[in-house]
Amino acid sequence: MSLLVGLMIHPANLDFYNCQSRHIPMAFEADIVQRHQHLHLCENKYAMQLSLRIDVSKTIKTAFVKFLDAFVDHVFEFIDQPLLPIQSNFAPVDEMRAAVLIKSIEGEIPDDFPEGIYIRNGPNPPFGGFKSTKSLFARSSHIWVEGEGMLHALYFKKAIDGSWTVVYNNRHVETESFELEKQRTRPSFLSAIEGISLAILSAYILNLVRFGAANGYASNTTVFEHSGKFYAIAENYLPQEIDISTLETYDEWNVNAAWNLPFTSHPKRAPESGELVIMGFDAVKPYYVVGIVSADGKILSHKVDLKFNRCCFIHEIGVTEMYNIIMDYPLTIDVKRLLMGGSFMKYQKGGHARIGVMPRYGDADSVQWFEVESHCTLHLVNCFEDGNEASIIPSQCPFSFTQTFQQITHKSVLIRKFDFLWNK
Numbered sequence: 001m002s003l004l005v006g007l008m009i010h011p012a013n014l015d016f017y018n019c020q021s022r023h024i025p026m027a028f029e030a031d032i033v034q035r036h037q038h039l040h041l042c043e044n045k046y047a048m049q050l051s052l053r054i055d056v057s058k059t060i061k062t063a064f065v066k067f068l069d070a071f072v073d074h075v076f077e078f079i080d081q082p083l084l085p086i087q088s089n090f091a092p093v094d095e096m097r098a099a100v101l102i103k104s105i106e107g108e109i110p111d112d113f114p115e116g117i118y119i120r121n122g123p124n125p126p127f128g129g130f131k132s133t134k135s136l137f138a139r140s141s142h143i144w145v146e147g148e149g150m151l152h153a154l155y156f157k158k159a160i161d162g163s164w165t166v167v168y169n170n171r172h173v174e175t176e177s178f179e180l181e182k183q184r185t186r187p188s189f190l191s192a193i194e195g196i197s198l199a200i201l202s203a204y205i206l207n208l209v210r211f212g213a214a215n216g217y218a219s220n221t222t223v224f225e226h227s228g229k230f231y232a233i234a235e236n237y238l239p240q241e242i243d244i245s246t247l248e249t250y251d252e253w254n255v256n257a258a259w260n261l262p263f264t265s266h267p268k269r270a271p272e273s274g275e276l277v278i279m280g281f282d283a284v285k286p287y288y289v290v291g292i293v294s295a296d297g298k299i300l301s302h303k304v305d306l307k308f309n310r311c312c313f314i315h316e317i318g319v320t321e322m323y324n325i326i327m328d329y330p331l332t333i334d335v336k337r338l339l340m341g342g343s344f345m346k347y348q349k350g351g352h353a354r355i356g357v358m359p360r361y362g363d364a365d366s367v368q369w370f371e372v373e374s375h376c377t378l379h380l381v382n383c384f385e386d387g388n389e390a391s392i393i394p395s396q397c398p399f400s401f402t403q404t405f406q407q408i409t410h411k412s413v414l415i416r417k418f419d420f421l422w423n424k
């Protein structure tokens, strides 16, 4: 589960060098047509201008980034952030990057236990743990779901004589933002989730301008498989392909450049077709988009904006045989509210909540919405069809979002069932 939310702006969009170099060739080409008799002369002239402009742009960019780095280093201080007692299990562990044999096992592995790999993904902040950032804009803090993802893998192998060999390995998911901080050898992303609005806003903007993202990509929530490939994911960015044997990180997966939005931590495989049903929410429009990826993982066969009028932090999508199950509850993310001095993310107690039943290839107009009591559902336990009835079994969080994550206990989660009759 991750709280990370952000505008997905690639660093290239903020790259002065790239912006300049994209525009020059068109002018260059036009000039060649007009002055074809002096083609070589023009080429040389423009080559010189191009080189000069790129150098100037690079210089400006480098100077600007250095200035911002100096500003952040001077104005912001990263402070170790103690974990609450109930969060001690989330303290970071050292990275191993190599498998070790487990020599001591308490209890016994059952004879009929399957051979295979168990992988867990979770936040594991580098640099010794979470950091608050303190500045003249006040203080902002990390919440425990923000650490960079670490994969923990147990490999179970059974010999002919029935004895078990168990091997353990762990490794960080090496996202672009993880690599960036590793290169800089210090925490670099300012905490942009929890704190007063001015602190959040300044952290948000500085992260965007310096790194092209409001938060690190983390990739710390789950691992899923599609079409024989495995991915680590957190919902503020794209999945990272991983090698489950070595825990090595490969490239991001954007479905052949067709999906450029955040990607749910809990995509679902559609029964029968094997397609992958995905969704993404964002702080800017479109707020909520549903996608269908082909069973072979190569084609985004459907992508539709459900035309939400607000951004909700929606962690999960459900599937039944023929339908996608959409949740809409009042845990909202609002840049305008932040600018007005309010919370960036807020559980609006008593706010509007509904559940939608959407044909697999439907659109905003074909979703049948059912009003439900105000609540927040982060996870779905199950969804299924029975004739004209759909049953949705969500686990609900009755507290505010931040409170839920800081104080979560089993008692804070309710399981309940919604049954809907709808027109097929």
Ligand SMILES: [Fe+2]
Residues within 6 Å of the ligand: 001, 002, 221, 265, 266, 315, 379
């Ligand atoms: Fe989750």
